[in-house]
Amino acid sequence: MATIARIDIDETGPVRAVQGFLKTLLARGGVDAVLTPAHLVPAGTVMPTLISDPEALERADPLSPAFPLNAARLVSRLTRGSTSGRHVAAVLRPCEIRAFIELVKLNQGGLDNVLLIGLDCPGAMTNADFRVFGLEGDPLERTREFLRAVAGGESRPGGRSLAGACRVCEHPAPEGADLILGLHGADLDRAIPVLGNTARGEGVLTRLGLPDAPGAPGRREALDALTARNTAARDAMFEATAARTASLAGLAEYLSGCVNCYNCRVACPVCYCKECVFLTDVFDYKPDQYLGWARKRGAIKLPADTVFFHLTRLAHMSTACVGCGQCSNACPNDVPVMELFRTVAERTQGAFGYQPGRSPDEAPPMTVFREDEFSEMTGEAH
Amino acid sequence: MSQFEPTIVAFVCNWCTYTAADLAGTSRMLQPYNVKLIRMMCTGMVDPKYIIRALLSGADAVLVSGCHPGDCHYINGNYKARRRVKLLQEMLAQFGIDQRRLKLTWIGASEGNDFARTVAELVEEIRALGPNEARAVATL
Numbered sequence: 001m002a003t004i005a006r007i008d009i010d011e012t013g014p015v016r017a018v019q020g021f022l023k024t025l026l027a028r029g030g031v032d033a034v035l036t037p038a039h040l041v042p043a044g045t046v047m048p049t050l051i052s053d054p055e056a057l058e059r060a061d062p063l064s065p066a067f068p069l070n071a072a073r074l075v076s077r078l079t080r081g082s083t084s085g086r087h088v089a090a091v092l093r094p095c096e097i098r099a100f101i102e103l104v105k106l107n108q109g110g111l112d113n114v115l116l117i118g119l120d121c122p123g124a125m126t127n128a129d130f131r132v133f134g135l136e137g138d139p140l141e142r143t144r145e146f147l148r149a150v151a152g153g154e155s156r157p158g159g160r161s162l163a164g165a166c167r168v169c170e171h172p173a174p175e176g177a178d179l180i181l182g183l184h185g186a187d188l189d190r191a192i193p194v195l196g197n198t199a200r201g202e203g204v205l206t207r208l209g210l211p212d213a214p215g216a217p218g219r220r221e222a223l224d225a226l227t228a229r230n231t232a233a234r235d236a237m238f239e240a241t242a243a244r245t246a247s248l249a250g251l252a253e254y255l256s257g258c259v260n261c262y263n264c265r266v267a268c269p270v271c272y273c274k275e276c277v278f279l280t281d282v283f284d285y286k287p288d289q290y291l292g293w294a295r296k297r298g299a300i301k302l303p304a305d306t307v308f309f310h311l312t313r314l315a316h317m318s319t320a321c322v323g324c325g326q327c328s329n330a331c332p333n334d335v336p337v338m339e340l341f342r343t344v345a346e347r348t349q350g351a352f353g354y355q356p357g358r359s360p361d362e363a364p365p366m367t368v369f370r371e372d373e374f375s376e377m378t379g380e381a382h
Numbered sequence: 383m384s385q386f387e388p389t390i391v392a393f394v395c396n397w398c399t400y401t402a403a404d405l406a407g408t409s410r411m412l413q414p415y416n417v418k419l420i421r422m423m424c425t426g427m428v429d430p431k432y433i434i435r436a437l438l439s440g441a442d443a444v445l446v447s448g449c450h451p452g453d454c455h456y457i458n459g460n461y462k463a464r465r466r467v468k469l470l471q472e473m474l475a476q477f478g479i480d481q482r483r484l485k486l487t488w489i490g491a492s493e494g495n496d497f498a499r500t501v502a503e504l505v506e507e508i509r510a511l512g513p514n515e516a517r518a519v520a521t522l
Contacts, residue, residue, distance in 0.1 A: 242476065245476060245477055246476075246477070246478050247477065247478040247515060248438075248477055248478065248479070248515045248516055248519050249515065249518075249519050250477075250478075251477050252519055277431070307438060308431075308434060308435065308438055311434045311438070311473070311474075312430065312431040312434055314473055315430035315431065315434060315466075315469060315470060315473060316430070318473065319469070343476065344473055344476050347472045347473065347475070347476055348469055348472050348473055350472075351468055351469065351472040352465075352468075352469075365465060365469070366462075366465060366466065366469065369458065369461040369462055369464065369465050370461075371451060371461065373464075374464055374465075374468050377464060377467065377468065377486050378464070378486055378487055378488050
């Protein structure tokens with residue numbers, strides 16, 4: 001029987017209640033610091049912040065629709081090779097947890113000194129939209145307004161669409177978390193259920209001494225409805241993207257706004273190589289090479305290798321793509337990168353029966369093989 | 383009208399398929415001249431980006447060919463290559479690149495006959511399939 005406690009909400013609202021929970025966690029949960037989205041200054045934006053002073057938690061706001069970057073790589077930095085014995089709690093969205101689990105499999109982080117606190121994710125805005133929505137007036141009030149609109153089923157909470165990735169997200173619950181803040185279906189004027197989701201999570205929850213909750217009423221129903229709606233939107237997105245990129249000419253047109261800035265690669269939480277091949281001189285050519293290509297083909301677009309870059313990145317990490325959408329968020333020219341990557345990832349992950357971020361025990365497909373697989377490719381019995 | 387002559391780039395492993403190709407040559411077996419061999423130490427070191435590069439540069443097909451199961455000089459590079467080729471076939475099919483344009487075979491060092499036959503069959507297959515679209519897209 002899973003342990004379920006509750007965070008009571010008073011008239012100061014759900015964000016203050018979650019701050020109170022994080023203070024309790026710092027005091028009694030056996031963690032030395034909390035990584036949580038926090039407002040930087042009264043009028044600043046929201047960034048992941050590592051907080052060890054309970055006073056500083058007054059600025060914490062993990063419920064905000066801000067999602068400036070996928071924090072998986074930050075958690076990786078806080079956990080990789082840690083020998084200090086000190087523990088961190090990280091408050092993360094489900095896609096951040098999935099990305100972190102992928103990084104752990106690639107030896108870029110560890111689960112030993114981190115307590116993963118997952119949000120039932122209400123979705124997020126693009127950075128551009130959040131700058132307009134979130135930075136006016138009392139920031140915590142803005143978050144509350146956003147949550148009310150989401151709970152009320154509004155398609156444009158706060159007058160803004162959710163980010164494209166969130167509208168097609170079929171994983172709005174943090175399956176891999178130790179503790180889950182059960183926002184889906186919760187009455188945010190009264191209480192947020194906290195679910196112990198692993199043995200470690202339950203142990204911490206017991207120490208916190210929160211009031212027990214009878215369960216998380218309405219959560220399953222709200223989650224199922226949201227998942228069904230997003231899955232339908234996702235499938236429509238797959239179909240539209242596949243149609244637009246069904247040929248190389250179509251793909252070139254799809255990517256025609258790309259200026260080879262590689263922001264999508266920088267923003268990608270699972271693109272972890274320290275030295276990306278596209279930053280080396282492997283694809284630097286002599287002037288004659290470009291002129292030769294131009295003469296051979298009649299014309300060559302510069303910068304060159306745009307489609308090559310995206311195809312190579314798809315080959316390297318589409319099996320690990322968790323669909324967080326930060327590639328699109330980072331694109332200065334609104335290239336729908338997330339849609340392309342998710343559409344191809346659906347195929348490549350499907351080919352190996354792989355779901356990234358589901359479990360640290362599932363090896364990434366390109367790191368393992370079986371002798372008795374894909375025998376039709378070579379026509380041999382092995 | 384002259385018949386379409388496909389260009390095929392073949393990544394072959396030093397220990398098996400390259401040796402088979404050499405045997406086919408020294409045995410004077412008749413082979414089409416459409417295949418450009420690139421000798422690798424193992425098919426397990428064929429990075430997907432080499433294959434993507436070849437196809438985007440206008441190769442009509444890519445052949446990856448290594449040792450039979452159990453014969454890999456590096457124990458299991460051929461199995462790793464198989465996963466990568468599978469991944470690329472899935473990926474490239476999305477963009478209208480026929481999966482037949484990326485072929486994986488296992489040809490042992492003594493199988494010069496097999497090499498000559500595989501190459502001849504592949505050339506015929508790709509000739510029937512027609513040129514790779516990348517040849518016509520100047521803005522890649």
